[in-house]
Amino acid sequence: MNKRKKSEQIVAETEPIVMEETTPMNNLKSDLEEIKDYEGVIGYILRNSTSAAIDLKDPTKIIEYAIVSSSAFDAGKELSDLFDLDTVKSIIVEGKELKMLCVTLDENKVSVFMDKNASHEKTLRKLQAL
């Protein structure tokens, strides 16, 4: 009885981290895997309305990064509406230590996290070429 309860708990804990994989995301994911090897890149978050994929060098930061990524997309949408800027192509948020590049590709929202001094241009070009 105890054993069953324990296994249920483990399932419940791991559930949010399990990534649902869909075909359109797979191509993007393979490109992101490539981007992850770029100098200074520390990980990415890829999500759409049904699934998400997160790959970060420091997994303890997943929630913080997910929140900042989501906030950036929300802010981008609102700014775009306010100034009538139409579709947001990219958002770069630079902090003192790190920067985040957010790109919308169809229904997929990609956030790539990198060191502040890393070049985001190459990553942006790669993502926009998809």
Next chain:
Amino acid sequence: MDDEVYSFALKNALNEIQKICPDIRNSFMFKEDGEIIAADENTPERTIVNVVNALDGLLEKVNALGSIEFVALESSKGKVNLSCINDYYFVTVTSKKADLNYVNTVTRVLIPTIIKLLEKIGPAPFKNNPSRFEIEPEHPRIEEAEATAKRDFEETVPETVEKPLEHEVKSEPLLPEPPVNQLIVENIGGLLVPSDTVRIDNETLLQWNELYGDRNIEEVDIETFGGKSTRCKVKPIKDSKYEGRGVIQMPDKIRTTLEIKKGELVRVKPAVQ
């Protein structure tokens, strides 16, 4: 220089920048707390308030990347840039074809230069910067009361409220306003350490003495950011390793009274008799 003049100078600067960079459609500045500092003539206040609200969530959460320095948004019809200059956020909205290198060169050079210049002329709007030597009104509560009174009784009894307050404020016309320093609390202890005396930089004490001439500064008013305050004796720091580091050495008893710990910031000003 008061905030109004400061804001006016920045507004003019933003309008001038727009003339040399016609691709800038909107530009404005606001503080971390959302207070609008200045805006060009094309940007209505309502829009800025909406922008501040839109950015609020991001600016709150962005600490995961370290404190914010820059945000750039590119869309199919234009671009939005936000830069952090001192304690201010400076936002520019440009057309799609804008040469961002040129815009950034102009804005990132001109605006900080203007701010530095204004800061030199009159540091009033930088009151919140803890590294600065601050000057606050001698009777902030009286000023607050005066403002409230003016608001509440403007039409009914304005004179009865204002006159006594004015009298109080003007009661020491020859004394300069006491400078307020923000200092970091350090512990001090030992058998021979008086429990009612704090120690601060001798240099600060000398500055105060210079400011008040013959008046000897023997006591200071200490206020915490939690609102606790006390008055106690003051002496110069003896230990040279604490000199010039912006600290106030405080015995246990005073720390307990103020409910603060080592490492916290307090506001300290001379108690002029």
